[in-house]
Amino acid sequence: MRPRLIALVSGFGWHVEDLQRASRLVDVQLDALPFPSVVGRVRSGHARIEAGGIDLTHADGILVRMMPPGTLEQVVFRMDALHRLGALGVPVLNPARAVEVAVDKYLALAQLEAAGLPVPETWTGESAEEALAAFDELGRDVVIKPIFGSEGRGLLRVSDRELARRAFSTLERLGSVLYVQKMVRHPGYDLRVFVLGGRVLGVIRRHAPEGDWRTNIAVGGRAEAFSLERDIEELALQAATAVGAPLAGVDLLPDLDRGGLVVVEVNAVPGWRALAQATGVDVASEILTYLKGCKR
Structure with a gap:
């Protein structure tokens, strides 16, 4: 049967x-x-x-x-x-706990940091006044993100203090949690690493569309296959383990100021269309084969 x-x-x-x-x-x-x-x-x-x-x-x-x-x-x-x-x-x-952790940007980032992994400097809270102070501390070039969200939607890069003040005040009035992350100066691309069951199925490099800083495919980013390197593999596997997700899309960003890669997010319900098209990997078959082999 x-x-x-x-x-x-x-x-x-x-x-x-x-x-x-x-x-x-x-x-x-x-x-x-x-x-x-x-x-x-x-x-x-x-x-x-x-x-x-x-x-x-x-x-x-x-x-x-x-x-x-x-x-x-x-x-x-x-x-x-x-x-x-x-x-x-x-x-x-993924297990329920992994989904809970990954969907919450603050909790996921905290667990990544606790595991000793490099992450962007981030401030999270509910006060617009304190968020504005954090904006100054983070160098006045930040990305404001919804604490729940994916595919690059709802992100706002702010480098003007008055615009930051207005954005924080609006979010505070809406009852939102303010998630403010230092902008990582990068070369116009990031890496999406697809992890399944303790191994990397494939890696794509996602280029931001012209005139944009976001690399997400959903907002017009362009994907190409990327060779798996040892440091990329180790960092992605450690990130997936940190949030407890056997299935994960790990987003790594080259940091031009600090050098090396930082872990931006771990997605516990990752899409794979761009990765399958760019690499030729049958991701859907790999996922079902893995799940089929899991024992009760």
């Missing part, structure tokens, strides 16, 4: 289609189910997690493909469901 794997998704675009293609190659049954369809059932002596009418507690593996936006209650419940599935012995990729 073929192993039954479940992908929890927020939509049915290219990545889901690629996983379905790969499922036929690696001989698994794959069901893609919307994350909001997850249901928890509890009664004395019995706990069950379902999605789309399917009992996930009997699945051979769960792939967290994407965590869709939602209210605090919705996101917390989804994480609760992942924790419960893990506690019941169902292999979950």
